Amino acid sequence: MKEAEKIYQVDHPDFKLNIVETPWDDLQVKLTTLAQSKEYGQLPDIMLIQNNAFQKNVINYPEVFTDITKSGIKFDEFPAGVNGYSTVGGAHYGVPFDSGTAINALRTDVLTQAGYTVKDFTDITWDKYITMGEDILAKTGKPMLSGQAGSSDQILMMLQSAGASLFDKDGKPTIVGNVALEKSITLYKEMVQKGIYLEVNSWDEYIATLVNGTVASALNGVWISGSIQTAKDQSGKWGVTDLPALSGIAGATNYSANGGSSWAVSSNANVALATDFLAKTFAGSTKLYDTILPGAGAIANWTPASKSTVYAEPQPFFGGQPIYADVIKFGAKVPANNTGAYYYEARDAVSAAITQIIAGKDMTSALAEAQAAVEFAQN
Template identity: 30%
Template sequence: MKRRNKAIAAMLVAAMTASLAMTGCGGTEKASNDKKELTVWAWDVALKALEDASVEYQKDHPDVTFNFEEMGTDQIYKKLSTSLATGNGIADIILIEGDVLVGYADKFPEGFLDLTDVVNADDFLSSKMKEVTYNDKVHAFPWDAGPMGLFYRTDYFEEAGVNPDDIQTWDDLIEAGHKIEETCKNPNGDPVKMLPVDPKKSSLYSMIRGELGIGVFDEDGNPIVDCEKSIKAMEKAKEIYDSGVALAYNGWDEYEQTVANESVATIPEAVWMIGTIKDKGPQTEGKWGVIDLPKIDGGEYSVNNGGSDLAINAKSKCADEAKDFCKFAMTDAKIQASAFEKYGLYPSYIPSYDEEVFQKGDSFFGEENIYNVFIENGKNVADIPISPNALEASDSIGAAVSKIFLNGEDVTTTMENLEDELKTKFN
């Protein structure tokens, strides 16, 4: 759910009047046999999880049928951008990435059904509620979240004499990284690096910045990359990269290969990385643990990476049924736990953490229950303002990171220039 077409930002301002014909609740015709059909757009495993939920829902609602259409993110966003103004040609229920939702809510404030009276904020992670709320209106049901932790190779740590409990700060991580590189070899005979870093992306900087509780924009939409905390985060990210303990990679495929090749001792990543580790590194079973992310001085928050939400077309002919199904699927603890166990969709619905799957852990990662780390961290993510310009700004931020990491440019000057660029771009 993290990867997306770079054209999303452009799609948000694409033509708004195109209309696609559709039968059932989402269009102008009523489905036959007095049944009410809900059309659902979603991708990948999320679609499968919603299909599972629909089976349970229909046991008590046989008059509601479903039309599931599997689409990639780029397909969904293109259709939304061309049809939200009219409400025609859009599914009743639409899956949207969390950091994309606010862009549509800004461009089309009446495009999604207002769920303020349906979503109980106390039942969901605070950071996810921040994600779905814009201009005092809840635009979607929060769904999966991505609280982060530090996945680490227990065998490499033991071989190098590194105690995971001693990794409290990013400076501790650097020190341990030098020990591991001097001591440990991967199966190919190469020295083991401490962590993977893409030097052309903002991931490491964004992670550390999140620990300090700030984003790229403030509550009023003003860029704040040139503030003290942002500069501090970038300086620490540069220090980590310059220390030599990072393994540089380019793109998702190379990221996965760091697991397959057993070339890194730690991976600071979201809970969904569990699936990638098990899929790409089956031979590493029993060799992983999870601890909190290292912290920067002054950092008091945990960090989230990724996730999606479930929105409803405001002009759906079956809005009540769509609302009822979404509430059922998103607030049934057993359904949410099953979606996590089967598909890796970590719920933001807090009551689901009492279900068995979260209590027993995952044997792949040893006897200690790794989910405890993510459950606690998910509750400690800062309520960072999400700007409709965040996605479009990401390319500029990535370019700034590249200048600092690869070209050795001055952090303060680069961040000053970046803020000027963002102010000019978004005025």
């Protein structure tokens, strides 16, 4: 935001931003409190909203947000899958910012030890991934992946890669009878049982499996690259490619997302000024993204940024691969995902179901209970 302010001030020298950093959980509480008390005058002009919470907030508190569809911002310069998070009823309420585009980051030295390359993991299916993962585990002793037990992140990335969701277009849960979800859970359970997916108990333990070399890869939002690069001794030993696809599922792709956020303009804003600022910076300035990428690792969703020489620079940590340019290309192919107003309730319910299924519970009944829990929350 500070860099965006400098860029906008070139043509608007009197422009100033008052930037207030607020942790997401606190921001959500404040937003909810102001909405329920109708104290709209205390809202900031612009807010950074987590993508997975965006639709929920707009649907629950429409009077807090501004429809910026006709603001002049070029939404077609952002991937449809990312625009979808902040689109409600066909109207745009947000400008996508940091990328949650998913990557498959692989330890190239481990692959070499087992006779594989990153290319072998490019544009493949999960079935082939599991077959190679078993071989790599047998030859190196390293599981392919890791993640927090009881978390649905992996499943939801697999689900979105096929353009599927936990809700239909009307906001009704689609947990029961969701073929893509059932396929994703089946594959996840298979990986855990075969030892190629290591479940751990906490986020810190998950990060430790990456930086300590416990596993051969990380599959997550591109923001995970920041944690991976803290392992200085692994510089040059990583590569990045796209995700495995769900075989036999209509709409399956090799692209997905996890996380990310978008800028919202509040109903209390000077809307013309706020949207012009966003249009000239986060939705219109290659210079901005060139500046914040090296210093903050803030990877753009704005597609024109991929043409920048900074994004095209080889990254030594990743063996000289220009991973940031690759990630923007991946992002343009991520299917849209309808999160709805009860995304977190559905996410928690599915997480609980996965834990039960891994422990041996029948998938059909576990998912039926998950859907019933979401429907109860909706009512």
